[in-house]
Amino acid sequence: MKEKELTLEINNKEYKVIIEDFTAQTAVVSVNDNRYNVNLKDLGLEQAPLLKPVVSPRADALHAASAAGSAAKKPLHRPKSLDDGKSITAPLPGLILKINIKEGDIIRAGQCVMLLEAMKMENEVNATCGGLVLDIRFKEGDSVNQGDVLILLKPVED
Numbered sequence: 001m002k003e004k005e006l007t008l009e010i011n012n013k014e015y016k017v018i019i020e021d022f023t024a025q026t027a028v029v030s031v032n033d034n035r036y037n038v039n040l041k042d043l044g045l046e047q048a049p050l051l052k053p054v055v056s057p058r059a060d061a062l063h064a065a066s067a068a069g070s071a072a073k074k075p076l077h078r079p080k081s082l083d084d085g086k087s088i089t090a091p092l093p094g095l096i097l098k099i100n101i102k103e104g105d106i107i108r109a110g111q112c113v114m115l116l117e118a119m120k121m122e123n124e125v126n127a128t129c130g131g132l133v134l135d136i137r138f139k140e141g142d143s144v145n146q147g148d149v150l151i152l153l154k155p156v157e158d
Helices: 045-050 057-066
Strands: 004-010 013-022 026-031 034-039 086-089 094-099 112-118 121-126 131-136 149-154
Touching: 112 149
Parallel strands: none
Antiparallel strands: 004 013, 013 026, 026 034, 086 149, 094 112, 112 121, 131 149
């Protein structure tokens, strides 16, 4: 995310606020040059799966250069409308090494859905709940931040 600077007036006093980083669960903000790590509570997290990850221009250029030879690849991000969906989020920042599922698969809670490299270690990303895989928001080789929505699920009846 590109830094965003705001000027807020609260009780007739102006505050200079810079939003440095923002995910579904956390934000890093500076208020009048004091830096804060903020845990976000009750933001309507049922809407968090609808947030679209932002790709930096440099990452976009690298992706375009690597994908130049294969025009048949699907787009990097495909937002979908989902009212009752669940999601699997990145437990820590890292690089996606391997995706073990595909769209349309039915997965169960605890199943390893992908491998994530962080701090030179491979980490399993396990499903927190079961369901039908509607959308995989990243591909192998992509970098993700903690809290990024990786996979959208639709609950299924047993």
